[in-house]
Each structure stands twice: as C-alpha cells, then as structure tokens.
Amino acid sequence: MTRLSGATPSGRAQLGNYLGAIRRWAAEGTADDLYFVSDLHAMTTAYNPQRLRALTREMLAVLIGAGIRPASVFVQSDIMRDLTALTWVLECTSTFGEVARMIQFKEKSAGAKTVRLGLLTYPVLMAADILLQGADEVPVGEDQSQHVELARALARRFNTTFGDVFVVPDLVVPQVAARVRDLADPSRKMAKSSRDDAGVVFVLDSPDLVRRKFRRAVTDTANRVEYRPDEQPGVANLLEILGACTGRSPAEAAAGITTYSALKDQAADAVIEELSGIRKRTLDLLDDPAELDRIRATGAAHAAERGSHRLEAALRVAGLG
Structure with a gap:
C-alpha cells in the first residue's frame, strides 16, 4: 500500500508542520510511501522565484533531516513534464463546476483584484500528483479533503470512460498530535506563510x-x-x-x-x-549542496519511473501518441 503526502514551500517549515505531519511521516512511513515538496502549488499566488527555489531546497532538507527515507522524497517540479501532461488529460476529464466550487479557491479568491488561473485549476494538478504515483491512501487535513475527493472522482470517471488505468485513492484524515497555535495570537494556527513571524517557531530557529x-x-x-x-x-x-x-x-x-x-x-x-x-x-544537508542535489536527483528518478507506465497508459487510452 502506498501513501502520498506533500509539503508546500510557501514559507519555512515551522513547529506545527513538524508536530502535525512531518514527524508522523518519519515515524510511520514505509518503503512504499512517497513524500514530495509541492513547489508548483506555491505558484498559485504571487511569489518570488528566488525565494521559492530556496524554500524548496530547505523543505527537501527538512524532510530528509526529519528521518524520512531519501528514496521516498522528491520535488514536484522535477517531474513536471509528466505531471503537466497528466494534468491536461485530467483537466479534459474534469468540469469547470467541479473546480470552481472548491472552498479554498473561493476563500483565497474572495476580494482579490486578480486571480491566477492556477489557483482555480491546481486541484487538478493535485489529482495528477496522486494518480500518477498510484497512491492508495492520501493523508490530508480537512482543508484538503475536497481536493482528494476530486482526485477520486476523476479517477473513476477516467477509468469508466477510457479504461482502467488509475487507482482510486482513499482519503485519510489523520489524528493531529497537537493544535499548534501562533504564540503571539493563539486565536490563529501557527502558519509558515504568516506575515508576522513573532509567534511562529520555525524548525531551523536557533x-x-x-x-x-x-x-x-x-x-x-x-x-x-x-x-x-x-x-x-x-x-x-x-x-x-x-x-x-x-x-x-x-x-x-x-x-x-x-x-x-x-x-x-x-x-x-x-x-x-x-x-x-x-x-x-x-x-548539515544545506551546507552540503552536492549531497542534497544527489538525493534530489535520486528521488526524482524514482518518482518518474514509478509513474511512467501509468502516464503512458493514460495517454494511450485517451487517444494520444
């Protein structure tokens, strides 16, 4: 059984990320499980390219530093060609209504002067993340459960319409070890993307x-x-x-x-x-960029190899190639 989880580098990894998810991934993960840095997801709102690159490397190092098997970790954009190919196929399987009703899209787009198209369509990219790797289970928080349900719906629709290619993943909402709140304002949760980090404890803080x-x-x-x-x-x-x-x-x-x-x-x-x-x-990993690059390349190769036959099958039955 394969479980798939991701961490978005929208900010530096903080205590809530670690206690709520990363520590559990390291303790409970098996050789079949996959963990990825979802840097493409961090592009749905305004961002700084240099900062995104640095945060991606830091998040990758944090996952490895937490004790997750290096072979189980990869960076999402390193297999972008495969992911974007599958995303297009799944976008042509999805409907506008399905993605427009996503709660996160409604919340993040409310009151915004401009809304990036990626904010609307990124749940389909998330579905591609899940379905490309053949994940059996996807442990996510309640705020992401709607996106996993979309992945399940698209997998079933594609399989019924074109042929049996995708595993229909199960949604798993794990028990959170602690409700980590902002130290300066306990009415809100501790968040890596918080504009005021006075109450946020980052994993790499001295x-x-x-x-x-x-x-x-x-x-x-x-x-x-x-x-x-x-x-x-x-x-x-x-x-x-x-x-x-x-x-x-x-x-x-x-x-x-x-x-x-x-x-x-x-x-x-x-x-x-x-x-x-x-x-x-x-x-130590961040101070050894060659080793971090080696780990990153190995993880990308593993993820690409794992998903290649599934992508080829999906393209073939969809009438491409």
Missing part, C-alpha cells in the same frame, strides 16, 4: 530564538496553569506543545507547573530538545 519567542508568548491574567482551551487559549497552546514534545496529554503536562514563566521555559526546552536533531541534520 535555541536562543526559540526561547525568546516562547518568553514573549501570549498568556492571560488568570495566573493558573490548567488546561482550559476555551478560557485560557494561550496557556492551553503552550501545554499542547509541551505535551506533544514530551509524549503526554496537555493536562498531564500541566502537573507541577505553577507559574507562566516556568511553563514557557519548559515548553521552550521541550521544543529545543525535540527539534535539535532535525535542525542539525537539515543544516
């Missing part, structure tokens, strides 16, 4: 910077360290982070902590310890 961000974390005036998410969202966020890093529930993590300063220090120490290994391995 220990001193991590401590400074936690010491500035928003709490409240109740002066009680208890896990009460509705009444004390800032404190609950710190307890959830501490618990996720130490293998305890948030309520268990609160035991013995009597002050907010102690809570912030313990949470910071736990995060620094959790990220120390991945940070070192990632920085």
